[in-house]
Amino acid sequence: MDHTAHNKLVSFIWSIADDCLRDVFVRGKYRDVILPMFVLRRLDCLLEPSKEAVLQEVKYQREEVGMTVLDSSPLCEESGYVFYNTSLFTLKSLLNNPSQLEANFNNYLDGFSDNVKEIIQHFDLRSQARKMAVADVLFDVIEKFVSPEINLSPEPGRASDGRLLPALTNLGMGYVFEELIRKFNEENNEEAGEHFTPREVIHLMTNLLFKPVNGNLPPVLTIYDPACGSGGMLTESEKYITDPEGGVKTTADVYLYGKEVNGETYAICKSDMMIKGNDPENIKFGSTLATDEFSSMKFDFMLSNPPYGKSWSSDAKFIKDGKEIVDPRFMVRLEDxxxxxxxxxxxxxxxxxxxxxxMEMVNKMKSPSSSPLGSRIACVHNGSSLFTGDAGGGASNIRRHVIENDWVEAIIQLPTNLFYNTGITTYIWILSNNKSTERRGKIQLINASELYRALRKNLGAKNCELSPDHVDQITKLYLSMDQNEISKVFKNSDFGYYKIVVDRPLRLAAQFTPERIASLRFMPAIREISEWAYAKFGDDVYEDLKQHKDRIESYIDREEISITAKNKGALLSVTRWREQKKLMEVAQRLADAIGDELFMDYNVFVDKINSTLKSLKIKLAAPQKKQILNAMSWRDENAEKVIKKVHKLKGDKLDQLLDRLRADEDDLPDYGYYPTDKKDHFIEYEADSELRDSEVVPLEEDVHEYFLREVRPHVEEAWIDLEKTKIGYQISFNKHFYKHTPLRSLEEVAADILQLESETDGLLKKLMNFEGAQ
Structure with a gap:
């Protein structure tokens, strides 16, 4: 179906909403009527030629065989599809009796096979019919849909004036349906959700998916789309394989599988499966991420355009229990x-x-040991899949998982504004778990962002398309693995990196002062609000805060202070205030014993605190002592380094550490272990979190050599915290396909400025002459 016919159908169906539903339904509810009626009319058109044959079979089963429950198999055989309708009515014949229209319409719906009734249920069509009947527009809507001015049949038709109306193919059905959804969403200022994939993109995906294995296809093929939408990718894939004039020569039996979470698009997809004679039970309804409907199955080919930029929070409870992954589909084994x-x-x-x-598709790949072909995947993503997420994070781990397993064959950057309701840049990922010899250990990047032709008329956000020549050009680049300006081949490891953490020692000075001791009156987490409360209510905070609760809460609301329920409870707790006062008094006793000496060695200060607490026979919990130490100390670059721990390492322990670090004993300071005057003893210093930095090291580089070359010359006392080292993967098209544009010369810029000045000067003179004439 060409774009002209496509646009005419959309315009006519859109006009039905304006002509029949205005002032009856709010504008945002038009889609609830138009979309299911569109699908219903399509099914009605398909069943019209076999109507009499189906009714004869119904009569035979009931009258001659005496069956009370009809046998669906002969009825499907007579209809020519995997669905049927046993009602005496068609949509056209319903109009013959307007007074009984609603009852007859429901009788018509009741006559459908169970698989169509499920579609009707997902569209909530009975409820919409009731509303239309009450508003007296049901007749008008049906009349419009059966009008000879539009043809929703797979066979060509004639308009009332004799014009030839082209047939509506299954893919064309999907295009019209998705365009209607887009228009309705724009009317309601809504996001369109999943993006319908343009046919030329599907054609490119099927080329990339099937051509490399053409001639080696098994006799039975399974194809899966985990976000199948209206089923366009599935039906086009089948057409590509089975069409004698298509790109693949095979007589294989093809079975299509899919899952869709949106009720409307699920309904259109399932109806498409019925129309083509595929098993509609292979299309499942619901969230692919929440439940694994095909847990026991593996597929030969998978292709999808999943929703991007869409939250999966509602599915999280099925995937994770707290932070722990419970769904094995989203769990990977990686080496640290x-x-x-x-x-x-x-x-x-x-x-x-x-x-x-x-990950869902990767989980459904057939093992090459059980199926020589393995599995092949084509998937559309936006740019975030290439680079978002830090090393060690979930997104990076997914990239790492598919790259280190050597499954990624190629990634193709598509032109912007290629899709109907998004102008973002998109990419096709091609994966295989049975790569050809020349592709093993490699990934091909193809920059097809400039390969497009403009449309004469925009279709939503879509203002361009891939021509057949562009599809052929990209396919040939992929098959040949040519290296040129728009096609480059890299090693898998080129996209990997180590993210290393570089630490520097914490240096603290310490001293008891009245101001620092006084600060212990307040809880650190809520210091500011605590200071306000004490200034306002004084010693009442130690006796009775209930009388001031309303004023405190009012102040929090008025000042829009963000405070957790736990901290709010602590603020209003007399017990907590008394604990802080007691801590302040302990600090004062320590100050009296130690004095106001300035300690430039925090380690000495800690020893002094510990010995003084012991002599004063004061016992403090670790958090309380830490609060005193924190209050009395501050960062000072001239202070001594803070010791975290002294390790005694010798013999096997030292060998194990060196082996783990892949280092010699002289290299230990590079990893934060500093030797002392005492043999076999090594100091580990406390790291200063404010001075902490990170470095990205290419995967093929030695981390230690990189550190010595790039970090140590600039920061002598830095070390690598290898325990925090993470491996990440990112893919940047801008990095690999960047084209430098030379700056214009000063002479050119100056000439332009002079030209602008002369033009401006001329305008000013004209303006002044005009004003003088006035």
Missing amino acids: YWGDENTEDATPASSDGQLLFL
């Missing part, structure tokens, strides 16, 4: 820096779940 294999999280940020659909 030391080579130890660990179970890692493979869930991206909750605001964008597109990579979870990639």
Whole structure:
């Protein structure tokens, strides 16, 4: 179906909403009527030619065989599809009796097979029919949909004036349906959700998916789309394989599977499956991320355009129990820096779940040991899948999982404004778990962002398309693995990196002062609000705060202070205030014993505190002592380094540490272990979190050599905290396809400025002459 016919159908169906539903339904509810009626009319058109044959079979089963429950198999055989309607009515014949229209319409719906009734249920069509009947517009709506001016049949038709109306293909059905959804969403200022994939993109995806294995296809093929929408990718894939004039030569039996969470698009997809004679039971309704409907299945080919930029928070409870992954689809085994294999999280940020659909497809790949072909995947993503997420995070772990397993064959950048309701840049990922020899250990990037032709008329946000020549060009680049300006081949490791943490020692000075001792009156987490409360109510905070509760809460609300329920409870707790007062008094006793000496060595200060507490026979819990130490100390670059721990390492213990660090004893300071005058003793200093930094080291570089070359010359006392070293993966098209544009010369810029000045001067003179004439 060409764009002209497509636009005419959309315009006519759109006009039905304006002509029949205005002043009856609010504008935002038009779609609830138009979309299900559109699907219903499509099914009605398909069943019209076999109506009499189906009714004869119904009569035979009931009258001659005496069946009370009809056998669906012969009825499907007579209809020619995997669905049927046993009612005496068609949509056209319903108009013959307007006075009984609603009852007859419901009788018509009741006549459908169970699989169509499920579609009707997801569209909530009976409820909409009731509203239309009450508003006296049901007749008008049906009359419009059966009008000879539009053709929703798979066969060509004639308009009332004799014009030839082209047939509506299954893919065309999907286009019209998605365009209607887009228009309704724009009317309501809503996001359109999942983006319908343009046919030329599907054509490119099927080329990339099937051509590399053409001639080696098994006799039975399974194709899966975990976010199937209206089913366009599934039906086009089948057409590509089975069409004698298509791109693949095979007689394989093809079985389509999919899942869709949106009731309307699920209904259209399931109806498409029925129309084509595929098993509609292979299309499941619900969230792919929440439940694994195909847990026992593996598929030969998978392709999808999953929703991107869409939260998966509502599915999180099915995937995680707290922070622990419970769904094995989103759990991976990855080696850490030391080579130890660990179970890692493979869930991206909750605001964008597109990579979870990639993990779902990876989970459904056939092992090459059980199926020589293995599995092939084509998936559309936006740019965030390439680079978002820090090293060790879920998104990076997913990229790492598919790259280190050598499944990524290629990623193709598409032109912007190629999709109907988004202008963002999109990418096609091609994965295979049975790469050809020349692709092993490699990833091809193709920058097809400039390969497009403009549309004469925009379709939503879509203002361009891939021509057949562009599709062929990209396919040939992919198959040949050519290296040129728009196609480059890299090693898998080129996209990996170590993220190392570089620490520097904490240096603290300490001293008892009246101001620092007084600060212990207040709880650190709520210091400011505590200071206000004490200034306002004085010693009442130690006796009775209930009388001031309303004033405190009013102040918090008025000043819009963010405070947790736990901290608010502490603020209003007399017990907590008394504990802080007691802590302040202990600090004063320590000050009296130690004096106001300035300690430039915090380690000495801590020893002094400990010995004084012991001599005064004061016992403090660790958090209380820490609060006193924190209150009396501050960062000072001239102070001595703070010692965290002294390690006694010798023999096997030292060998194990050196082996783990992959270092010699002389290298230990580079990893935070500093030798002392005492043999076999090594100091580990406390790291200053405010001076902490990170470095990104290419995966093929030695971390230690990088540190010595790039960090140590600039920060002599820094060390690497290898325990925090993470491995990450990112893919940047801008980095690999950046084209430098030379700056214009000063002469050119100056000439432009002079030209502008002369033009401006001329305008001013004209303006002044005009004003003088006035």
